[in-house]
Amino acid sequence: MCAVHLLPGQHACPFTSQIDDTSPDEDLENEVRALLARVNVEELCRAATARRGGIPCRFAADNFGFRKVTIKGIYMDAWIYFYDSVTWVVRIPRITALSHLPRDLIESFVQNEYATLGWLRRANIPALRAYGYGVASDPSNLVGVSYLFTEDIPGYPFNAFYATHEQKSRVYSQYARILERIRRRGPRDYACSLADTEAGEVEDAIASDRFTHLGRHGPYGTPLDYFASTAERYLELIADGQLYPEYPKEAFVFYRLLRDEAAPELARRSGDESKFFLKHMDDNGDHIRVDLQYNIKAIVNWQLARFVPAEEAFGPSLFTASIGRLYGGTPGMTHDDHLMMRMQREAGNQTALQSMSADDLARRFQLGLASGLSKAEVFGLIRAVLILLPSETAPTRS
Numbered sequence: 001m002c003a004v005h006l007l008p009g010q011h012a013c014p015f016t017s018q019i020d021d022t023s024p025d026e027d028l029e030n031e032v033r034a035l036l037a038r039v040n041v042e043e044l045c046r047a048a049t050a051r052r053g054g055i056p057c058r059f060a061a062d063n064f065g066f067r068k069v070t071i072k073g074i075y076m077d078a079w080i081y082f083y084d085s086v087t088w089v090v091r092i093p094r095i096t097a098l099s100h101l102p103r104d105l106i107e108s109f110v111q112n113e114y115a116t117l118g119w120l121r122r123a124n125i126p127a128l129r130a131y132g133y134g135v136a137s138d139p140s141n142l143v144g145v146s147y148l149f150t151e152d153i154p155g156y157p158f159n160a161f162y163a164t165h166e167q168k169s170r171v172y173s174q175y176a177r178i179l180e181r182i183r184r185r186g187p188r189d190y191a192c193s194l195a196d197t198e199a200g201e202v203e204d205a206i207a208s209d210r211f212t213h214l215g216r217h218g219p220y221g222t223p224l225d226y227f228a229s230t231a232e233r234y235l236e237l238i239a240d241g242q243l244y245p246e247y248p249k250e251a252f253v254f255y256r257l258l259r260d261e262a263a264p265e266l267a268r269r270s271g272d273e274s275k276f277f278l279k280h281m282d283d284n285g286d287h288i289r290v291d292l293q294y295n296i297k298a299i300v301n302w303q304l305a306r307f308v309p310a311e312e313a314f315g316p317s318l319f320t321a322s323i324g325r326l327y328g329g330t331p332g333m334t335h336d337d338h339l340m341m342r343m344q345r346e347a348g349n350q351t352a353l354q355s356m357s358a359d360d361l362a363r364r365f366q367l368g369l370a371s372g373l374s375k376a377e378v379f380g381l382i383r384a385v386l387i388l389l390p391s392e393t394a395p396t397r398s
Helices: 024-036 039-049 104-120 165-184 223-239 250-268 310-314 323-328 333-349 351-354 361-367 376-387
Strands: 057-059 070-072 077-083 087-093 130-134 147-151 193-197 200-204 274-281 286-289 296-299 306-309
Touching: 024 077, 039 057, 039 087, 039 130, 039 147, 057 333, 057 351, 057 376, 070 306, 087 104, 147 223, 147 376, 165 274, 165 286, 165 310, 200 310, 200 333, 223 250, 223 306, 223 376, 250 296, 250 310, 250 376, 274 310, 274 351, 306 310, 310 351, 310 361, 323 361, 323 376, 361 376
Parallel strands: none
Antiparallel strands: 057 077, 070 077, 077 087, 087 147, 130 147, 193 200, 274 306, 286 296
């Protein structure tokens, strides 16, 4: 089923006859095999052993063990087993999903996540411990690919659909306290992503976007510069024919609306302090690892993380969204949004509470347009943004 199949009467999933005979599982298996063929397993294990004080290890180099290689976003995750029963995860940038990107941009994703995980650990936020990384362009890296070593924390991806109200409330309460910890850890003066360099952790350009459409951009010193410049970069790619060729005019209208109308409004809501807070860019729920009692063990998948204005960092997120309402062009707060707002109030995060008490305009800015939508669906998304804009600033709704 496609991402927007929840919209009865507005969207039709493709017929089976329209789908290639190759199954998604087979496609992923072929991608995994092609990527593993590039990995020098001996050198990868040597690098891991060196970081563990000489303890030998083996690499899970196929999909037939008790732990399968997995694909998540821009990474393939596999496992390294040490002889003292310690397990690590090794994250390797994918080939197929990132084939359109330059190598230095892909390597920046690895450095960004490594630096972000270090920041989170110092802030006492439950995140995976990162043990080291290598980039393909480094002559001393003999592994053959870029990679990132992290710890392996047992647990399960959180799924709000299968959770009871009590279980969901338990997770939301913990998550609200984590967001408050992020706020108290200290904001940055720029909208940026972190990078690891020889000089240590530095503020660097923003690491692309959720769909890796954009290159690195920024940093930005004000919320208005951040929001407007992000939308402008989409407009340039659309005008150049690189994005949304199936509905270029409608996509151009959407992002121009974000640049000219939504960006000033979101900047106004973010306040005059021009401070920026860490934001997880793939916060759709499965970024939370929980145990059987629904205790949060870790927040994972911090690739592409960035520091953003408060309105985006703490406002309604994909975590509490209704996919049907988002893609159906229906604005407004969901039941889960209101539940998270209550948990933010209990956590004492007034900054988050102010951001969540508005509406989901920032969430729609972050979501943008997905590929494969119909023109009618794009018109629905445009209509939702128009409804969310203040009446005195919104263009004529026709």
